[in-house]
Amino acid sequence: MSEERAVQQVLAKYVRGADARDGAAVAALFTDAGRVEISYNSSGKLEPLGELVGREAIAGAVSNMMQPHPARGWSHHTTQDHIIEVDGDKATIDAQFVVFEVRGKERPATGWPEGAFGAQGTVTPVESGYYRPVLRRVDGMWKIDTLRIVMNIPLAFPGQ
Amino acid sequence: MSEERAVQQVLAKYVRGADARDGAAVAALFTDAGRVEISYNSSGKLEPLGELVGREAIAGAVSNMMQPHPARGWSHHTTQDHIIEVDGDKATIDAQFVVFEVRGKERPATGWPEGAFGAQGTVTPVESGYYRPVLRRVDGMWKIDTLRIVMNIPLAFPGQ
Amino acid sequence: MSEERAVQQVLAKYVRGADARDGAAVAALFTDAGRVEISYNSSGKLEPLGELVGREAIAGAVSNMMQPHPARGWSHHTTQDHIIEVDGDKATIDAQFVVFEVRGKERPATGWPEGAFGAQGTVTPVESGYYRPVLRRVDGMWKIDTLRIVMNIPLAFPGQ
Numbered sequence: 001m002s003e004e005r006a007v008q009q010v011l012a013k014y015v016r017g018a019d020a021r022d023g024a025a026v027a028a029l030f031t032d033a034g035r036v037e038i039s040y041n042s043s044g045k046l047e048p049l050g051e052l053v054g055r056e057a058i059a060g061a062v063s064n065m066m067q068p069h070p071a072r073g074w075s076h077h078t079t080q081d082h083i084i085e086v087d088g089d090k091a092t093i094d095a096q097f098v099v100f101e102v103r104g105k106e107r108p109a110t111g112w113p114e115g116a117f118g119a120q121g122t123v124t125p126v127e128s129g130y131y132r133p134v135l136r137r138v139d140g141m142w143k144i145d146t147l148r149i150v151m152n153i154p155l156a157f158p159g160q
Numbered sequence: 161m162s163e164e165r166a167v168q169q170v171l172a173k174y175v176r177g178a179d180a181r182d183g184a185a186v187a188a189l190f191t192d193a194g195r196v197e198i199s200y201n202s203s204g205k206l207e208p209l210g211e212l213v214g215r216e217a218i219a220g221a222v223s224n225m226m227q228p229h230p231a232r233g234w235s236h237h238t239t240q241d242h243i244i245e246v247d248g249d250k251a252t253i254d255a256q257f258v259v260f261e262v263r264g265k266e267r268p269a270t271g272w273p274e275g276a277f278g279a280q281g282t283v284t285p286v287e288s289g290y291y292r293p294v295l296r297r298v299d300g301m302w303k304i305d306t307l308r309i310v311m312n313i314p315l316a317f318p319g320q
Numbered sequence: 321m322s323e324e325r326a327v328q329q330v331l332a333k334y335v336r337g338a339d340a341r342d343g344a345a346v347a348a349l350f351t352d353a354g355r356v357e358i359s360y361n362s363s364g365k366l367e368p369l370g371e372l373v374g375r376e377a378i379a380g381a382v383s384n385m386m387q388p389h390p391a392r393g394w395s396h397h398t399t400q401d402h403i404i405e406v407d408g409d410k411a412t413i414d415a416q417f418v419v420f421e422v423r424g425k426e427r428p429a430t431g432w433p434e435g436a437f438g439a440q441g442t443v444t445p446v447e448s449g450y451y452r453p454v455l456r457r458v459d460g461m462w463k464i465d466t467l468r469i470v471m472n473i474p475l476a477f478p479g480q
Binding site: 002004041042043067080081082083084086094096098099125126127128151152153154155156157 | 321322325329331332333335336389391392393394396398399400420422424425427432436437438439440441442443444445
């Protein structure tokens with residue numbers, strides 16, 4: 001497998017962990033000193049939104065800052081159009097991301113209504129931006145040193 | 161071309177065939193004993209939805225179970241964040257998918273209304289989930305042995 | 321880096337330039353004789369919509385034919401499921417694309433309302449189709465010779 005693909009698959013595992021709300025799985029993709037820096041791209045001007053330092057903080061944020069899925073709910077953090085540069089044991093990715101919120105309808109006890117055909121529920125894009133991770137190869141494994149997340153939509157947190 | 165990319169392009173051709181409702185093109189991507197297993201991910205619990213065994217059944221399902229596009233209609237089965245493992249003549253993919261339904265507006269005989277600018281129609285995400293194909297290299301060509309489709313949205317079929 | 325990935329990253333840079341409305345950055349990805357051919361896929365039948373010939377025309381179209389982003393607005397031209405063929409100094413891509421329009425809400429002077437959580441704004445898919453660029457390697461760099469854009473949604477332009 002090429003180094004570029006190995007690097008890209010780290011990001012593929014990151015989004016799997018985010019969608020499963022699996023803080024431990026996400027944190028394991030980072031180096032010991034791993035960090036996440038979140039900012040908001042306000043029409044081209046970056047405003048810092050927050051920072052997570054260390055695996056424990058990252059794991060906690062995935063579990064606590066991301067809302068749990070409701071019944072028949074799921075999400076898809078998807079990434080596209082990766083620009084990857086590998087330089088020895090260091091690598092960078094610039095990827096677009098779009099987050100979809102998935103909500104399935106509950107099947108009525110009497111079955112789906114007459115004429116219902118295909119998917120019963122909604123898939124809604126709710127967030128987008130850029131993931132710009134910097135990775136380092138540690139003992140032959142690519143790990144995220146710093147994940148820069150640039151949101152294109154402002155974020156509200158309780159109490160702000 | 162790397163084996164990983166060759167494997168990934170089989171899935172890229174699968175989604176082209178699905179969008180064109182071209183059962184023969186889709187079936188040709190499978191081995192003789194090819195099968196499709198569809199299940200619904202109900203908040204983490206997999207419920208089997210159906211199974212197609214053999215190229216003929218797969219071709220028939222693409223032509224008959226997928227609704228034809230209406231006038232000015234199309235679809236995009238898109239995939240993202242592939243995790244690919246190649247081991248000799250066997251390979252697996254784990255990919256996210258989002259299906260978009262595309263409906264163009266009909267251009268009025270008198271032309272688009274004043275002030276209309278850009279795309280005239282709708283692009284709506286309607287389905288999502290994971291494609292998890294297992295592939296085998298047969299006479300130098302990667303073919304799908306089993307395609308596991310995990311829907312994140314429940315499916316209704318007539319009479320169920 | 322494989323030739324296929326180098327080719328794919330040209331398209332990744334193209335969508336970055338389109339989203340930034342950066343005509344010069346987009347034009348620089350084309351050969352001197354570069355051209356863009358846009359057509360509309362009306363249920364399988366291709367209708368020509370327009371043509372841009374030369375870097376200057378391409379740069380102008382990105383700046384003038386694409387509407388500027390409003391305040392707190394952005395776009396994501398995303399591509400998926402690339403089928404890439406490299407033959408010496410020539411290459412072709414067939415990629416799906418979906419364009420998302422991003423609109424952030426304005427944060428009230430008094431802060432986000434009570435109970436607001438997460439992304440505040442909308443991400444809306446508005447266009448889709450296929451990018452089918454033909455590329456050529458010039459002095460070791462892959463450049464786009466002809467970019468065929470197949471829209472799946474009709475386009476309205478002022479005065480048509």
